[in-house]
Amino acid sequence: MMTKISKTAILLAAGSLLALGACSRSAPDELPPPPVGSNDYDTGPTGPVPGSRADFIAQAGTDTIYFDTNMHDVDADDRAVLDAQAAWLIANPSVRVTIEGHCDERGTREYNLALGERRANAAANYLAQRGVASSRMTVISYGKERPVALGSDQASWAQNRRAVTVVPM
Incomplete structure (x- = not known):
């Protein structure tokens, strides 16, 4: 019986020492570079x-255009934004983009997926x-x-009715 208690006590003590040792580590002198595609990069x-x-x-001003209900x-307004985006894309011919279409929360899932596609296609065209x-x-x-504004009001809905030109990181 004494052996069983001693083994348990030793295991608890060893675990405690390991936990305390992990807490005492200092921060590295130099941090690794940020991952490729992060904002810092x-x-x-x-x-x-x-x-x-x-x-x-910075060049296009924004990556988003907005739509009415x-x-x-x-x-x-959308044409001015898309003209600036087009100028940047023409100046950077190796960059591929994804154009996302988004809707507000009203309407069925199927309706909003179709409307989001029409919005994204309008921007792409x-x-x-x-x-x-x-x-x-x-x-x-x-x-x-994927709403950017949570809420069931006109202001939130207006922010969610959009097409976003996404440049990969």
């Missing part, structure tokens, strides 16, 4: 790295008309599955 000492997502946002038409090769663009619809 996109920005160098003189600004965004050319061809990066940060450069795209149940609409997928590209209006004048406009970019193609401005000289961006269609082979460089992928279109995907998330419907109402």
Whole structure:
């Protein structure tokens, strides 16, 4: 009986020492570089790295256009944003993008997936008309599955009715 208690006590003591030893480690003197594609990686000492997502946002102003309820038409404000995006994409011909279509929470899943696809295609078609090769663009619809604004009000819905041009990290 004494042997069993002694073994348990030794195991508990050893576990405690290991736990305390792990807590006493100091931070490394130098941190490893950030992962490729992180925001820190996109920005160098003189600004965004050319061809990066940060450069795209800096040059184009935004990656998002917005739509009215149940609409997928590209209006004048959207055209200005997409013109700036097209200019950047033409200047960076090796970059491929994904254009995401999004909707607000109202409507069925199927309806919103179809509407999101029409929105993404409207943005992609406009970019193609401005000289961006269609082979460089992928279109995907998330419907109402990825809202940026949570809430059931006009302001939230307006933010979620969008198409986003995503430059890979």
